[in-house]
Amino acid sequence: MKKYGSYKSIKKSMNEYTFILPAFLFLVIFILYPVLYNFTLSVKDANLSNFVSGNAPFTGLENYTKVISDPYFKQAAVNMLIFMVFCLSLQFLIGMLLALFFNMQFAGAKWMRALVLVGWMNPVIISGSTFKWLLSGDNGVVNYLLMKIGLIHSPIAFLTQPGIALFSVTAANIWVGVPFNMILLLAGMQSLPLEIYEAASIDGAGKIKSFFTITLPLLKPTISILLMMGIINSFKVFDLIYIMTKGGPARSSQILPYYSYELSFQSYKFGEGAVVSVLIFIFVMVFASFYLHMTQKEGD
Amino acid sequence: MKKRVVSVLLASCLLTGLLAGCSGGNEGNSEDSGQTSDTAGKKELNVWYYWDNDQGEILQEYVDKFNEQSEIVSIKASYVPYAEYTQKVLTAAAGGSGPDVLIYGNNETSVLAESGVLGTMTDLVEEGGLKERILPEVMKSHEYNGEYYGLPIYGNCLALFYNKDMVSEPPKTWDDLLATAEEVTTSDTYALAFAAAESEEGTFQFLPWLWSAGADLDSLDSEEGIAALSLYKELVDEGYASKEVVGWLQQDAMLQFCNGRAAMMVNGPWQMPSIQENAPDLDYGVSILPARKEGEAASILGGESFGVAVNADKEAAKEFFDWIYGEENYSDFVKELGQLPAEEEMLMDSYYQDDPLKKAFADNLMVAKPRAYGPDYNEMSKAIQTAITASLSGMKSPEEAMKEAADVAGPLLEKQQ
Structure with a gap:
């Protein structure tokens, strides 16, 4: 730690640093600069009239107070939380069950596994449109089936009913994310040494017991990266909502990234849109450093 | 130590997509047009x-x-x-x-x-x-x-398209519209399809009704403004229009009309080639949008x-x-x-x-x-979209919804004066 950054040590490892220089430049230009630019944007009154000229006046934290006092921000934040909790937990749970299922050797397992992955490989525009059709209130298949079985008598407006719309987009996003969870967990499981399971079964541990005492603890690194990426990914969901509900009805299915888009590109309040991005950034950064801290510990 | 630097960089790499929205791309998709001259x-x-x-x-x-x-x-x-x-x-x-x-x-x-x-x-x-x-x-x-x-x-502008097999005489007034709607609505055909999604298209389709009622963006919560939204609500509540309209864009309305699931629709001339393509046999006519009082039709x-x-x-x-x-x-x-x-x-x-x-x-x-309301129009439009979807989905009454929209649009209009 002490020598880090000193001229001598840099010179010493100059060669090695040259190797990472291209990647470093790439990160600075395409990541660090936009992030910093976004920070500066969030403390300026950047709007239509000064966007092109670029000389937005500095307004300090005014944008922050404006955004935080907006009731739609609170709604979007609460929605975000609901969305994230459901997506994370159910994507993980279903992904885990599917991974356990495909971890068993049976005829056609590879086939079916590949099929499950299709959902993840589809562009969101396709998954989103498909869900929009499936869940349509007038002629959606889901409503048709539910009515045929006799569970409901009149169609449910999955996408146009406040309170339900958010859960419909959440469900679609869970479907999109499950295969990714499954494939990582499955890869993790398949890398676990069989001997441990053999030893456990000799010691009399059943399937359930060995799952909780062997599989889960050994999968911890995989699980923690999955959850981390789940959080980050849920902050990137925009297209799905844009396609399925446009954040409606009456903004009831808006989450933070969508709200940020609305501010920036619908209302042209670029400064306030940037505030939302900054808040998201901070939130994710907290989780990211927590995650790094955790993996660091494990590495030592 | 190096490992740490790398992992920090990687971590920030994970965060990238989040902020991409605010960084500007400058290149202008310039395809070469293939000109030889x-x-x-x-x-x-x-x-x-x-x-x-x-x-x-x-x-x-x-x-x-x-x-x-x-x-x-x-x-x-x-x-x-x-x-x-x-x-x-x-x-x-x-x-x-x-x-x-x-x-x-x-x-x-x-x-x-x-x-x-x-x-x-x-x-x-x-x-x-x-x-x-x-x-x-x-x-x-x-x-x-x-x-x-x-x-x-x-x-271009909006007009009323009607399916001639279902509607013999296109309605001229709101009352006509409701009467015709009651006649033609069946269990699998709605009377009217229109776009009311949370998008500029939703506002675009609503404004002619608002204007025909005698209101404008500075009087959204007037009796006239509320009447326009109440008409929308009546159409949906009575089952003359689908509850799904709050998710529809003009394209969706067009498809319903082509499939014969709607007897009439509000739409523009740009849809005619698509209608021709999707439903070449559809016999339809186009008429002015129904007015609140006869002779006071408006279009956008x-x-x-x-x-x-x-x-x-x-x-x-x-x-x-x-x-x-x-x-x-x-x-x-x-x-x-x-x-x-x-x-x-x-x-x-x-x-x-x-x-x-x-x-x-x-x-x-x-x-x-025209929609000539100045550079803050998008924000007013958003407030109107929210009012429409909130009222049609039953979250708010037309009065409350229009009041809230007026509270947004009013100050923005004043600021521009």
Whole structure:
């Protein structure tokens, strides 16, 4: 730690640093600069009239107070939380069950596994449109089936009913994310040494017991990266909502990234849109450093 | 230690996509138009457009023709997808690499003018006598702070489409509409399809009803304004229109109409080729939108225009406009695009008057009003969209919903005075 950054040590490892220089430049230009630019944007009154000229006046934290006092921000934040909790937990749970299922050797397992992955490989525009059709209130298949079985008598407006719309987009996003969870967990499981399971079964541990005492603890690194990426990914969901509900009805299915888009590109309040991005950034950064801290510990 | 540096970098790599939305891309999707003519010594004029398919090809055809005959200007037309058009135009202008001439929707005039993308064209408009030729309301949609910022290529507007097998006489008033609706609604056919999604299209379709009721954006919570939203609500609550309209764009309404799931729809002339394609046997008519009181029909103006960027070479742009708006080109250009000219004299041409569908739109176009509410219009529009969806989905009564919209729109309008 002490020598880090000193001229001598840099010179010493100059060669090695040259190797990472291209990647470093790439990160600075395409990541660090936009992030910093976004920070500066969030403390300026950047709007239509000064966007092109670029000389937005500095307004300090005014944008922050404006955004935080907006009731739609609170709604979007609460929605975000609901969305994230459901997506994370159910994507993980279903992904885990599917991974356990495909971890068993049976005829056609590879086939079916590949099929499950299709959902993840589809562009969101396709998954989103498909869900929009499936869940349509007038002629959606889901409503048709539910009515045929006799569970409901009149169609449910999955996408146009406040309170339900958010859960419909959440469900679609869970479907999109499950295969990714499954494939990582499955890869993790398949890398676990069989001997441990053999030893456990000799010691009399059943399937359930060995799952909780062997599989889960050994999968911890995989699980923690999955959850981390789940959080980050849920902050990137925009297209799905844009396609399925446009954040409606009456903004009831808006989450933070969508709200940020609305501010920036619908209302042209670029400064306030940037505030939302900054808040998201901070939130994710907290989780990211927590995650790094955790993996660091494990590495030592 | 190095491992740590790398992992920090990787971690920030994971965060990237989040903020990408606010970083501006400057490159302007410039496909080479494949022009072969010698461009040496000519002034180059970059034109951006978002027209797809046929319309884009027609534009390119005219651009090629222009390039062949012009000795001083060479045009390069570039396609930018509609979904990101305004964003691209804004960010490119901020990066100093925008187009010289751009095709844009006339409702964006104030946004593009206020942002400093478009330069004033008042002299161009007034010089060539273009101003006199063009319908005054259409011209008004290109005005901002007393200056003109665009020239209309064509105008369009909303009208009532009706399926002749289901509706014999198109309704003229709201009462007629409700009566007709009750007649034609069946278990699998709605009377009316319209777009009420949380999008500009939702506001676009609502404003004619609002205007016909006698209200405007400064009086959203008046009796008249509430009446307009209540009509929407009645249509949905009575089952005359689908509850799903709050998720529909105009495209969705068109599909319902084509499938015979809606007897009538509110839509624009640009849907006619799609109807022809999706339902070639559909026998339909077009009529003016029902008015609250007979004779007080209103329609809303859309359409596309040419704008000139602030720093563009105006002389070069004028060369192009003189040519395209010239007698031998403009009329054919608009006809080929399948659109309506924004000029009264041309609308009187038998090409538009003898075809009942085209005539209906020509009639509507003459009473259509623009959305000329200044650069904050998008925010007002958003408030109206929220009011519509909140009331149609039962979250709020039309009174409450319109009150909230008025609380947003009122101050924004006042600020502009």
